[in-house]
Amino acid sequence: MKLNLNTKDLINVGVFTVLYIAVVAVCGQLGALVPIGQVLGPFYIPALAGIVFMLFLTRVTKPGMVTIMGVLVGLLVLATGQAYWVLVLAVILAPLADLILSLGGYKRWINTVLGYIVFSQMLIGTVIPLFFARDAYLARLGERKDAAWIQSMIELTPNWMFAVMIGELAVGAVVGAYVGRALLKKHFERAGIA
Amino acid sequence: MPDSAVRLDAVTFSYGAAAGDSLSDLELDLRPGEFVALTGPSGSGKTTLTRLINGLIPHYYEGVLSGKVLVNGVDPSSHALWRLPVGSVFQNPRAQFFTTDTTSEIAFGAENLGLEAAEILRRVDAAIESMGLEELRDRSVFALSGGEKQRVACASVAAVRPPIYVLDEPSANLDLESTQQLRAIMATWKASGATVVVAEHRLGYLRDLVDRVLIFADGRLRQELGGTDFRRLDEGQLRRLGLRCAWGRPLAVASQAPDRGYLEVSGLRCGYRRVGGSGLATPRRRDVVGIDQLRIPKGAVTALVGANGAGKTTFAAWLGGLRRDRRGTLSDGGRVWKRSERRRRVFLVSQDVNHQLFTEAVSTEIELALRLASPDSGLPAPDAAAIMNQLDISDLAGRHPLSLSAGQKQRVVVAAALASGREVVVLDEPTAGLDLGHMTAVAKALRDLADGGRTVVVATHDADLVAACADNIVRLDHGSLAN
Amino acid sequence: MTRELFRLDPRTTLLVVAVLNVVMFSAGFAGGAGWARLVFMAIPAVLAAGLGRWIAAIGYLTAVCAAYVLELWALDSSLGGAGVIVAGVAGLVSRLAPGVFMAYVAVISVRVSELMAGLEALRLPRFVVIPAAVVLRLLPTVREESRGVQAAMGVRGLSLGRVGPLPWLEYRIIPLIVSTVRCGEELSQAALTRGLGRHGQANRIARIGLRPADVLALAAMAAGIGVWVAG
Numbered sequence: 038m039k040l041n042l043n044t045k046d047l048i049n050v051g052v053f054t055v056l057y058i059a060v061v062a063v064c065g066q067l068g069a070l071v072p073i074g075q076v077l078g079p080f081y082i083p084a085l086a087g088i089v090f091m092l093f094l095t096r097v098t099k100p101g102m103v104t105i106m107g108v109l110v111g112l113l114v115l116a117t118g119q120a121y122w123v124l125v126l127a128v129i130l131a132p133l134a135d136l137i138l139s140l141g142g143y144k145r146w147i148n149t150v151l152g153y154i155v156f157s158q159m160l161i162g163t164v165i166p167l168f169f170a171r172d173a174y175l176a177r178l179g180e181r182k183d184a185a186w187i188q189s190m191i192e193l194t195p196n197w198m199f200a201v202m203i204g205e206l207a208v209g210a211v212v213g214a215y216v217g218r219a220l221l222k223k224h225f226e227r228a229g230i231a
Numbered sequence: 232m233p234d235s236a237v238r239l240d241a242v243t244f245s246y247g248a249a250a251g252d253s254l255s256d257l258e259l260d261l262r263p264g265e266f267v268a269l270t271g272p273s274g275s276g277k278t279t280l281t282r283l284i285n286g287l288i289p290h291y292y293e294g295v296l297s298g299k300v301l302v303n304g305v306d307p308s309s310h311a312l313w314r315l316p317v318g319s320v321f322q323n324p325r326a327q328f329f330t331t332d333t334t335s336e337i338a339f340g341a342e343n344l345g346l347e348a349a350e351i352l353r354r355v356d357a358a359i360e361s362m363g364l365e366e367l368r369d370r371s372v373f374a375l376s377g378g379e380k381q382r383v384a385c386a387s388v389a390a391v392r393p394p395i396y397v398l399d400e401p402s403a404n405l406d407l408e409s410t411q412q413l414r415a416i417m418a419t420w421k422a423s424g425a426t427v428v429v430a431e432h433r434l435g436y437l438r439d440l441v442d443r444v445l446i447f448a449d450g451r452l453r454q455e456l457g458g459t460d461f462r463r464l465d466e467g468q469l470r471r472l473g474l475r476c477a478w479g480r481p482l483a484v485a486s487q488a489p490d491r492g493y494l495e496v497s498g499l500r501c502g503y504r505r506v507g508g509s510g511l512a513t514p515r516r517r518d519v520v521g522i523d524q525l526r527i528p529k530g531a532v533t534a535l536v537g538a539n540g541a542g543k544t545t546f547a548a549w550l551g552g553l554r555r556d557r558r559g560t561l562s563d564g565g566r567v568w569k570r571s572e573r574r575r576r577v578f579l580v581s582q583d584v585n586h587q588l589f590t591e592a593v594s595t596e597i598e599l600a601l602r603l604a605s606p607d608s609g610l611p612a613p614d615a616a617a618i619m620n621q622l623d624i625s626d627l628a629g630r631h632p633l634s635l636s637a638g639q640k641q642r643v644v645v646a647a648a649l650a651s652g653r654e655v656v657v658l659d660e661p662t663a664g665l666d667l668g669h670m671t672a673v674a675k676a677l678r679d680l681a682d683g684g685r686t687v688v689v690a691t692h693d694a695d696l697v698a699a700c701a702d703n704i705v706r707l708d709h710g711s712l713a714n
Numbered sequence: 715m716t717r718e719l720f721r722l723d724p725r726t727t728l729l730v731v732a733v734l735n736v737v738m739f740s741a742g743f744a745g746g747a748g749w750a751r752l753v754f755m756a757i758p759a760v761l762a763a764g765l766g767r768w769i770a771a772i773g774y775l776t777a778v779c780a781a782y783v784l785e786l787w788a789l790d791s792s793l794g795g796a797g798v799i800v801a802g803v804a805g806l807v808s809r810l811a812p813g814v815f816m817a818y819v820a821v822i823s824v825r826v827s828e829l830m831a832g833l834e835a836l837r838l839p840r841f842v843v844i845p846a847a848v849v850l851r852l853l854p855t856v857r858e859e860s861r862g863v864q865a866a867m868g869v870r871g872l873s874l875g876r877v878g879p880l881p882w883l884e885y886r887i888i889p890l891i892v893s894t895v896r897c898g899e900e901l902s903q904a905a906l907t908r909g910l911g912r913h914g915q916a917n918r919i920a921r922i923g924l925r926p927a928d929v930l931a932l933a934a935m936a937a938g939i940g941v942w943v944a945g
Contacts, residue, residue, distance in 0.1 A: 040841055044902075048901065049898065050844075052897075052898030055849050055894070056890075059856045059894070063860070063883070085887070101841065105845055106845075109846065115731070116731050116816075116817040121732075220884075227630075228631045228892055229631075311911060312907065313911050317907070318908075321903065323897075325855075326904070327901065328851075329851060329905045329908075329910065330825065330830075330847075331826045331827070331854075332826075335825065338827075339827075342917055345915055346917060347917065351917060384904075391908065391909070553869070574869075581869075583862055586862040586889050589870070590885075603870065603872070633889070651870070
């Protein structure tokens with residue numbers, strides 16, 4: 038596949054990648070201020086990052102930009118000490134999201150929502166080690182601990198929580214798409230940057 | 232060599248959906264080696280003309296273009312941007328750097344052209360030498376002052392050695408000294424035979440350089456003056472043309488402060504350091520604002536003047552209670568305002584007003600400020616409509632604050648300050664880059680604040696603003712009061 | 715300039731970031747794996763100290779060592795469920811912190827010009843080099859803008875308590891986005907008028923390549939992985 042992106046597009050990708058990360062960081066700030074924030078993380082992060090993503094889409098007309106942004110976000114998350122699973126998922130999910138969005142010409146609403154749901158799922162990578170690397174983690178512990186101790190550890194992180202988090206991300210992404218669209222109208226179009 | 236550096240034939244341009252000021256029916260012929268100033272109120276189309284010359288129209292701003300543009304004999308629309316023989320310097324020194332260290336930034340344009348490394352280094356050295364930038368070599372761009380940034384931006388463009396230079400309000404954020412250094416750089420370009428096109432509001436520093444001044448209004452070229460005719464204009468004539476006082480004026484106050492008592496600063500010691508970052512050892516020079524005693528007249532406008540880096544911004548931030556420094560007090564008739572009280576009673580309008588506008592409409596912005604107003608100020612609290620009327624922004628009530636021009640934004644923030652009911656309003660460079668009309672409007676707003684009983688402190692190097700509204704001048708020099 | 719001695723080639727820096735994170739999340743507790751983690755915990759501290767960020771380096775090292783010791787202690791004592799939670803939290807900190815701190819070291823030490831030179835030397839395409847350079851260029855800017863917005867909210871009295879969480883977020887985020895996007899547009903224009911849009915090889919003058927610090931960093935990483943595999 039030949040990418041048909043000009044320099045302006047590539048700079049835009051960089052700008053919105055930074056903004057995506059910045060908004061996630063501000064979310065973290067709110068999470069620290071409001072106690073319930075911690076639990077709802079997978080929900081409100083895509084819900085707020087949707088503001089950046091929807092504004093980004095007003096600048097996307099060609100395939101490739103969403104993919105590059107996704108991979109860059111994955112790399113940045115890796116560089117901030119989170120697990121490399123986000124990057125692995127980004128490499129798979131970002132092109133898929135890009136494809137879904139491009140089929141809607143980066144305009145049609147249903148594609149936008151679906152694309153953003155898929156894009157947001159890469160964030161599940163931050164908790165994958167908690168669930169799937171856990172067996173390996175516990176196996177290593179097993180050399181030093183008895184079975185009852187390990188059982189109590191398993192109960193602290195039930196597997197169904199993983200499915201709940203995927204669901205939370207999806208619902209958060211849908212909300213984020215609508216929030217983003219609303220703020221485009223409320224702010225960005227009126228401020229002259231959309 | 233073509234006989235025209237820039238030739239425009241019946242050119243009309245509008246941005247279409249994007250924001251920007253259109254130009255209509257422009258005829259223009261600039262000779263190679265000519266030094267041309269473009270001026271006129273903001274929104275008059277002079278920035279648009281710079282973009283037609285440097286190719287950002289149509290390569291970055293698509294819009295609707297008709298007529299014929301020739302730059303050094305070539306049509307910009309049929310050549311890639313990097314092939315155009317034009318070097319551009321922009322208004323905002325902060326945003327035009329692509330890299331984070333000065334030497335690489337100066338080399339950036341030459342690097343992109345794929346020149347040989349040895350040739351790039353030669354050109355970088357030549358640019359550094361001819362502009363006297365030796366002490367700025369290998370520095371972090373984040374640790375530079377506005378004037379230093381603008382000189383590095385000029386060097387970066389010069390290293391490409393274009394035959395045409397285009398500058399869009401390059402002095403908007405500079406103090407007097409930096410503006411003179413910028414002038415010296417442009418003089419070398421002119422001497423080398425290059426064509427120079429500068430869009431500016433304040434033409435004073437270009438007085439001896441210009442060969443022609445083009446005055447724009449409402450997207451049209453209204454008047455053309457030869458260099459000699461331009462230099463003959465007096466202040467009144469300039470004002471009638473809608474131009475800023477062109478010939479540097481001495482600082483003078485507009486009126487005497489009324490006797491309504493004083494706020495007193497005493498024993499202030501406040502350290503500040505220029506910010507650094509990104510991969511470079513930054514000079515950790517620590518400067519200190521030290522003010523033993525200073526009286527700020529209440530109900531008056533005090534202008535805080537001094538070169539960039541003199542500590543004006545630090546002092547303003549301290550007044551607003553944004554700094555934790557414990558040494559120094561601000562008192563009102565012997566009663567000391569602690570930091571928390573300064574935060575409640577002082578409204579600080581910092582340099583970048585874009586950070587200070589939060590809502591989706593001008594009227595909502597004022598209402599938000601009214602809702603959060605300090606109840607204990609004792610000043611009458613007018614309603615939103617009255618405030619907008621006073622600042623002459625009623626017709627902007629429904630606009631998004633971030634879509635306004637710089638001068639309008641300043642007035643909206645001042646309106647929010649008024650609505651907040653704070654007794655003291657501190658502003659940092661409110662008229663940087665403003666044209667005569669907007670500067671006058673901001674000056675009137677500050678005058679009104681003071682006449683309404685508020686204490687106003689404005690950090691500025693705009694002599695026009697000082698002359699238009701200040702009652703009192705305080706000069707800071709390397710952090711200390713100067714006489 | 716002694717600080718220059720501790721600056722790595724941008725490609726070495728990226729390699730350290732990647733390998734360090736893999737090791738932190740894959741290595742276990744005891745024996746060689748534990749030693750490997752200690753080695754990798756130390757690398758960013760040494761780099762930061764070498765760049766003159768002594769306070770940050772010492773603060774980080776203290777925190778991460780405390781977390782590491784706490785994790786081992788909580789696992790070895792018979793504290794039951796509380797021990798699991800303590801070990802879990804301490805383990806997370808001791809594994810996350812080195813990556814976060816190394817990212818900080820990367821951002822303060824890699825220059826945009828070197829990153830571009832390094833990535834271009836690897837023959838990576840423009841669609842990798844340019845966005846990556848823009849990200850590194852804008853990170854400090856966004857942080858500065860973010861602080862500006864935060865300070866302005868303080869001036870206006872727009873605290874979380876007075877306006878509520880949703881308006882707070884709106885005020886916090888919208889001006890940040892608008893000013894960063896505008897900054898990006900200006901950056902774009904300044905870069906395009908200086909030839910960034912040209913396809914074809916650019917010659918960069920930034921100095922890259924293996925320096926003594928790179929050799930030491932690579933050797934330290936090799937040693938860390940060595941003790942892990944051996945032990």
